Amino acid sequence: MEQRVRQILERALEGTPPGREECVYLLGFPEHAPEAAWTRAAADTVARGKTGNTGLLFGQVGLELYPCEADCKFCAFGKTHTGFSGKITLGEEEIRQKVHDFTKDGDLYCLWLMTMDKYDLGYYLRAVEIARETAPPQTLLYTNIGDTDYETFVKLKAAGADGAYHVVRLGEGTYTAIPPARRRETIEAARRAGLMLQDCLEPIGTEHTPEELVDHIFATIAGGFDTAGVMKRTPVPGTVFTDEITNARLAQIVAVNALAVMALDPYPWIPVHEADPVSLASGANSICAETGVNPRDTAADTARGRGLDVTACREMLWQAGFTHLAKGDGTRVALTRAYIERCKANA
Numbered sequence: 001m002e003q004r005v006r007q008i009l010e011r012a013l014e015g016t017p018p019g020r021e022e023c024v025y026l027l028g029f030p031e032h033a034p035e036a037a038w039t040r041a042a043a044d045t046v047a048r049g050k051t052g053n054t055g056l057l058f059g060q061v062g063l064e065l066y067p068c069e070a071d072c073k074f075c076a077f078g079k080t081h082t083g084f085s086g087k088i089t090l091g092e093e094e095i096r097q098k099v100h101d102f103t104k105d106g107d108l109y110c111l112w113l114m115t116m117d118k119y120d121l122g123y124y125l126r127a128v129e130i131a132r133e134t135a136p137p138q139t140l141l142y143t144n145i146g147d148t149d150y151e152t153f154v155k156l157k158a159a160g161a162d163g164a165y166h167v168v169r170l171g172e173g174t175y176t177a178i179p180p181a182r183r184r185e186t187i188e189a190a191r192r193a194g195l196m197l198q199d200c201l202e203p204i205g206t207e208h209t210p211e212e213l214v215d216h217i218f219a220t221i222a223g224g225f226d227t228a229g230v231m232k233r234t235p236v237p238g239t240v241f242t243d244e245i246t247n248a249r250l251a252q253i254v255a256v257n258a259l260a261v262m263a264l265d266p267y268p269w270i271p272v273h274e275a276d277p278v279s280l281a282s283g284a285n286s287i288c289a290e291t292g293v294n295p296r297d298t299a300a301d302t303a304r305g306r307g308l309d310v311t312a313c314r315e316m317l318w319q320a321g322f323t324h325l326a327k328g329d330g331t332r333v334a335l336t337r338a339y340i341e342r343c344k345a346n347a
Contacts, residue, residue, distance in 0.1 A: 005035045009042040009259075017262035020218055026256050027210035031248040036255075043255035043283035050267040054332060055322035056286035057313050058271060059102040060112040060144065063127055064089040070117035070146065073175040074203050076236045077116065089123070095130050098291050102310055103135040105343045107325045107333055109269075109286070110140035112165055117146035117178070125159045132160030140328035142198060147178065147186040153193035162328070163196030163226070170201070170208055170216065187223070200229035200271065201257060204250070206243045213253060217260050228261045229271035230254045230284065251282040258283025269326075275308060280320035287313050311347070314340050 008022050018026065029035040066087040067079035076082060090098070102108055113127055124145065131141055140162040143153075153164065168183040169176065191197060199220045201213060220228045232250045235242050245253075250272070258270050272284035280287070289310045308316075317325070318340060324332045333339065 001034050001038055005029075005038060009038060012042055012046060012259045012262065015262070018256070018259050020214055023214045023217065023256050023260050024210045026259075027213060027253065029252075031246060031252045036248075036252045039259070040251055040255040040278075040282035043258040044281050046262060047258045047267075047270060047283040047285055050262075051269075051285055051326075052324060052332075053322055054285065054324040054326045055280075055317040055320070055335065056109040056269050056271070056326055057107060057310060057317075058110055058112065058286060058288040059108050059310065060114055060288055060290045061090070061095065061098045061102070061131075062114045062291070063095065063124070064115050064119070066116060068116045068118075069177065071177045072169075073240050074171075074205075074233050074236070076238070078239070081238045081240075090127075092126070092130060095127050096134050099131045099134040102289060102291070103139050105310070105346060106136050106138060107314075107327060107343075108135070108139045108310065109326055109328050110142050110163070111135060112142045112144040112288075114144040115146075119145055121152060121155070125155060128156060128159040128161050138327040138329040138331065140196070143190075143195075147182050148189060149186075150189040150192050153190050153195060157193050157195055161195060163198060164190035165198040165200075166190060167200050167202060168216075168219070170203060170205070170212065191224075197223070197225045198227040198229070199223060199225035200227070200231050200273070201253070202229070202231035202273070203233035204231065204245055204253060205233045205241060206245055214256075214260075217257050221261060221263050226268055227271055227286070228257060228264075228268040229273065229286070230257055230279070231271075231273035234274070247276045247278050250276060251278040251284075254279045254284045255282040275313065275316055277316065277320055280316065280322075285317075285322065287316060289313050311340070311344055314343065 008018050067082050068077040071078040142163040142165050144165045166187050168180050172180045201216045232245050269286045270284045271286035272279040275287035325335050326332050
């Protein structure tokens, strides 16, 4: 292993995060190189130490689907390439049932409610209200919506939203019809409205350089987000992208991200998508169950396609060695085989 890598990782294990150029350097190694393996090991040690070896369960309900004006080239819903026609919208009882199924055991950290870039505010507000009525108070509710103004976020917060997932994505304005500045304006509007903020380095493709990835990581550090996720691009049939990075490369990026965000206090949670055991042993600690529509899936309900259910997510976190799950209110539950079986019996 190169001596410089050893020095960077030893400093990280002692509490000093790598700087921007050091992160670029670490991402310059092939994912199969010993330097990448040591980076993953150091990140796993750091992240588990920072969180008390705790994992998070996220959930997402895709509320509606129709050809989307944002026309993101990596998304199953883009209007110029989608295989879906017409409109799919979950009714109130469907929303209530899906929220109940995700949250009935009380250990889901947060639930995202996802819709299209352009959405009906009245419908979405009612969905938030239903979710808040149904989910236990310790489960946080996050919006996953198109660009939105401050006044609307105030209404969403009043309806029960705790936070917002909103990202300036890789290739924004090139692979999407959305100007990056508009995404940043939405993030600031949500912040002003008093909502917590989640960020993610996504969607990562084979063309993205270490410099591009590190630029986003350090924008996350500067932005004051509660999560610092990492997601690779999925080659959805019908989109222009047919290639993808390996799970080993994803885990290497997760690791560098986990080391860099040591600069933040408190240390952010690190989701990985899609969930992968290699990344969960490389600094990631949060994974997402999904139901309803999914921008990385051609199934109308991803629960019958790519999406994992909550039971599968618990199992994956336990298999990765996590000993606790954190709830949205900060309390924790021991993640044991017996606990998983009790939750299964409650299905």
